[in-house]
Amino acid sequence: MALVQLIHIAHARSGDKGDTSNIGLIARESKFYPILVREVTAERVKAHFEELCHGTVERYEIPNLEALNFLLNESLDGGGTMSLRSDPQGKTYSTALLRMEVQVPDDLL
């Protein structure tokens, strides 16, 4: 096992709906999708974003796209027009997630 930053095995895009940020996390290769499913749980994402996300985190699996979708509730300071943040729509949260480190079997790397 090796500790690997998600950016090496996944890519991502984030968007917003009101005060909720969504992050789509996509495996770079098929062999990495089961790693994402196993390692990147809603609980871990909530802990990872503790400074930014004040609500719950929901996770959805999209196996056909080899992707996970995360909804981070209460994470945009009220959302779009209310927000005082320089990133009111959480567009940079995609790469914030890619900072996470996960365990990957050596033979997959």
Add this chain to the structure above:
Amino acid sequence: MIRIANGQGFWGDSLEAPIEQLRRGPLDYLTLDYLAEITMSILQKQKLRDPAMGYAHDFVQMIARGLDVIVGNNVKVIANAGGVNPEGCRQAVLNVLRKAGKHGVKVGVVAGDNLMDSLDSLIERGIELRHMETGEELATVRSRVMSANVYLGAEPVARALGMGSHITITGRCTDTGIALAPMVHEFDWKMDDWDRLAAGIIAGHSIECGAQSTGGNSFIHWPDVPDLADVGYPIVEVETDGSFVFTKHEGTGGRVTVAGVKEQLVYEMGNPREYITPDCIADFTTIHLADAGDNRVRFSGIQGRPATPFYKVSISYSNGYKAIGSMLYAWPNAFEKAQAADRILRQRLDRLGLQFDKIHTEYLGAGAAHGLKLAGKPLGDIPEVVLRVGVRSQNKHAVERFTKEIAPLALNGPPTASGLGAGRPKVEEIVAYWPALIPKTAVEATVSVEAS
């Protein structure tokens, strides 16, 4: 097969994109999105000042520039450029057509989305328009409502196309519905053919954000995306069975890949099995993607489920004021100086007795985007930091007073400070967003067509 293009991902997107879409290759339909959630309230304000305003002027300019191809090559145009005054937008477009000597071109309007004048009667009839997340009744903010619009779907747009509309202008209509409408019209899809409708919705979602699906804002291998300066905007080639190929015009920059398309598919997604639109519920877990050659990705297998009996309503209301100010601090000890300036500023605001709902501080260049926990403390003595402080309050005076406390920091705070931009920060009225549902039976979408 029909070719449907997107030439505008949001209001403020490239003015050249729709013109290039028309110029660089064959199209049957050009769709354009001009409305963000906040846009309707801005347009409503414009219309209050001048009843002839309240729509997207950029669209009228675009029609003027693209007219020869639109009419000459019979490219149909559909845009939600009507804002809160689709009829005003139509008259402006008809004027452009007549001035150019293009007579007999049919311009359609889809309306009925604007609930501003019927809000009170709806509430009286027991339609409470409760906030979808908090459950509160609209009555609690009724006096501060600035705009209220239903998100209409593809059906009335397809009706306009059936009436021969060449240029179709809608008010609030879903981006996906604008793309689905030509398929419903051309292929005679029934409005309960859920799988095909879902395929059309997903085709619409794949193109609705402009170049974000053809190499722009694309995370994976971004430095290798060729010629973004001339990036091609997205096009779908849709078959009558609902399968489609996602592509862009030949010879344009950017890149279409399966990985890039996936990035767009997950954008602004909720539950992937339940992508709710006025037309159907699309299931993103049924999409089958395949590489179909150079800059081509094939979509197939898409399934959908029946639409809900509700439309979504987008309501905006006035909710206080905000202002954001900033100051640049340079080496040495840039971060420490910016932090000291923030402490001093907050002490002064406190002494002035000003009340804010929130004071928010960021240090651009030192963890503003991801936070210090994820980004880590700045390593070493970094070259510069921008202190950025925002305040929010229901009290306009407090926000105005705040804007006068930033500039003095240049002389009466920590050293090597430099103001960014010109003058004091601007006080902005906060337009907040209130999503609600309304029974479809309470809304009547209207369609009319007028020739130049």
